[in-house]
Amino acid sequence: xxxxxxxxxxxxxxxxxxxxxxxxxxxxxxxxxxxxxxxxxxxxxxxxxxxxxxxxxxxxxxxxxxxxxxxxxxxxxxxxxxxxxxxxxxxxxxxxxxxxxxxxxxxxxxxxxxxxxxxxxxxxxxxxxxxxxxxxxxxxxxxxxxxxxxxxxxxxxxxxxxxxxxxxxxxxxxxxxxxxxxxxxxxxxxxxxxxxxxxxxxxxxxxxxxxxxxxxxxxxxxxxxxxxxxxxxxxxxxxxxxxxxxxxxxxxxxxxxxxxxxxxxxxxxxxxxxxxxxxxxxxxxxxxxxxxxxxxxxxxxxxxxxxxxxxxxxxxxxxxxxxxxxxxxxxxxxxxxxxxxxxxxxxxxxxxxxxxxxxxxxxxxxxxxxxxxxxxxxxxxxxxxxxxxxxxxxxxxxxxxxxxxxxxxxxxxxxxxxxxxxxxxxxxxxxxxxxxxxxxxxxxxxxxxxxxxxxxxxxxxxxxxxxxxxxxxxxxxxxxxxxxxxxxxxxxxxxxxxxxxxxxxxxxxxxxxxxxxxxxxxxxxxxxxxxxxxx
Numbered sequence: 089x090x091x092x093x094x095x096x097x098x099x100x101x102x103x104x105x106x107x108x109x110x111x112x113x114x115x116x117x118x119x120x121x122x123x124x125x126x127x128x129x130x131x132x133x134x135x136x137x138x139x140x141x142x143x144x145x146x147x148x149x150x151x152x153x154x155x156x157x158x159x160x161x162x163x164x165x166x167x168x169x170x171x172x173x174x175x176x177x178x179x180x181x182x183x184x185x186x187x188x189x190x191x192x193x194x195x196x197x198x199x200x201x202x203x204x205x206x207x208x209x210x211x212x213x214x215x216x217x218x219x220x221x222x223x224x225x226x227x228x229x230x231x232x233x234x235x236x237x238x239x240x241x242x243x244x245x246x247x248x249x250x251x252x253x254x255x256x257x258x259x260x261x262x263x264x265x266x267x268x269x270x271x272x273x274x275x276x277x278x279x280x281x282x283x284x285x286x287x288x289x290x291x292x293x294x295x296x297x298x299x300x301x302x303x304x305x306x307x308x309x310x311x312x313x314x315x316x317x318x319x320x321x322x323x324x325x326x327x328x329x330x331x332x333x334x335x336x337x338x339x340x341x342x343x344x345x346x347x348x349x350x351x352x353x354x355x356x357x358x359x360x361x362x363x364x365x366x367x368x369x370x371x372x373x374x375x376x377x378x379x380x381x382x383x384x385x386x387x388x389x390x391x392x393x394x395x396x397x398x399x400x401x402x403x404x405x406x407x408x409x410x411x412x413x414x415x416x417x418x419x420x421x422x423x424x425x426x427x428x429x430x431x432x433x434x435x436x437x438x439x440x441x442x443x444x445x446x447x448x449x450x451x452x453x454x455x456x457x458x459x460x461x462x463x464x465x466x467x468x469x470x471x472x473x474x475x476x477x478x479x480x481x482x483x484x485x486x487x488x489x490x491x492x493x494x495x496x497x498x499x500x501x502x503x504x505x506x507x508x509x510x511x512x513x514x515x516x517x518x519x520x521x522x523x524x525x526x527x528x529x530x531x532x533x534x535x536x537x538x539x540x541x542x543x544x545x546x547x548x549x550x551x552x553x554x555x556x557x558x559x560x561x562x563x564x565x566x567x568x569x570x571x572x573x574x575x576x577x578x579x580x581x582x583x584x585x586x587x588x589x590x591x592x593x594x595x596x597x598x599x600x601x602x603x604x605x606x607x608x609x610x611x612x613x614x615x616x617x618x619x620x621x622x623x
Contacts, residue, residue: 098120151185204271204274230271265621331383411451452480481493491510537587547598565585565586
């Protein structure tokens with residue numbers, strides 16, 4: 089307890105406030121007598137009260153606001169609640185509810201929880217960082233709001249994403265809240281409706297682009313290296329060309345990664361690894377077809393190709409197992425205007441649409457990353473089922489309304505044969521007497537653990553091999569019960585254990601590669617576990 093704060097100042101400090109949890113002795117010593125009701129309430133009852141209040145709310149956005157308010161006044165209670173009831177709380181503080189929160193972020197704004205940078209701040213970013221109240225930042229999630237989930241350019245309203253991601257860093261991997269910093273590069277928005285909204289709290293101008301944009305990002309990155317040299321920077325929800333340009337520019341220079349490209353890749357690869365234990369088709373023999381060819385999809389395919397090379401395939405063979413269908417059809421050699429990030433997957437073949445590609449290429453795995461709901465219709469699922477005893481279907485787009493298909497549709501249209509995973513959560517269901525628990529390929533299974541491992545050893549960079557390590561570790565944590573229920577990921581109730589296992593594996597690999605800036609502890613697992621915040 090910080091003895092410098094007493095009385096009402098203590099109750100207004102969310103990091104120290106225990107509200108009615110203060111004991112009578114603490115109330116007397118800390119000047120709290122008369123400022124709290126009579127009851128001294130333990131943490132368990134406070135959590136029960138919070139859960140009752142959550143269920144009283146009529147919508148998930150109201151529940152989001154309640155939890156945001158709780159975080160702002162009693163941080164310890166918020167994280168204890170999130171950790172102990174992660175299956176209930178995660179969908180409210182992150183996907184799918186965070187998408188709705190971002191759509192209305194300016195209208196529901198209550199109190200600031202992050203750091204904002206605009207083009208007007210050029211030349212001042214380093215001095216501005218001195219205003220941040222916490223001196224030891226280790227995890228930064230930064231977005232420019234250009235491509236928020238499947239919702240498009242939301243400008244500064246996208247700040248809900250860094251706030252949500254960092255709450256998962258704490259809840260899932262124990263990064264201390266004071267070491268987390270959400271950042272919005274508020275460079276304007278091309279969304280006229282948002283710009284002209286009188287409630288909009290962001291920089292109300294056309295989006296900054298080109299060299300001025302890159303110069304601002306450069307200044308931000310350099311300022312962070314000076315002010316917080318041990319911090320991990322996680323790039324989040326940047327438009328695909330910018331996402332790749334920034335990742336390629338910084339990935340070998342600083343401690344950073346792009347979660348949409350690399351985190352998504354690791355969690356999907358882990359799910360595909362897990363699916364092979366159900367289908368009994370070795371990973372090295374898989375053919376994979378993607379619908380959608382943005383940064384997330386090509387990031388997944390790149391890591392999958394790396395994993396195939398590790399299984400003994402040549403680079404050409406590995407990339408030849410991954411095929412893409414985008415808005416123009418099958419991505420093939422010689423097609424006009426193929427973006428750079430798609431080129432490695434443009435193979436010699438005739439042009440065709442999705443259904444033709446399924447029939448011709450006969451993929452074992454179909455992965456959707458389109459940002460468009462309903463693109464895996466009954467005909468698509470039937471086509472996959474016709475060529476596979478157990479078709480593997482990943483409907484990854486968020487939020488739920490953007491999912492390529494629902495779990496119920498995949499199971500029903502495949503007569504219970506589909507091995508299904510999604511980006512948004514879907515409820516378990518029964519079909520013909522069999523119980524299915526659809527796995528959510530949530531990046532929260534990997535990015536908190538990767539971040540914890542990298543931060544623990546003060547890694548210099550995060551090369552691709554660490555994401556491969558994380559994917560393998562996550563896949564190995566699947567139980568036989570998970571697989572029997574068709575789930576490709578462990579239950580979220582295991583997320584702290586999952587994050588620790590991934591962190592230890594990532595740290596071990598970092599030491600092996602010489603990426604560490606600290607000496608190896610004698611008990612690495614114990615050292616990392618000891619770093620994890622436990623309210």
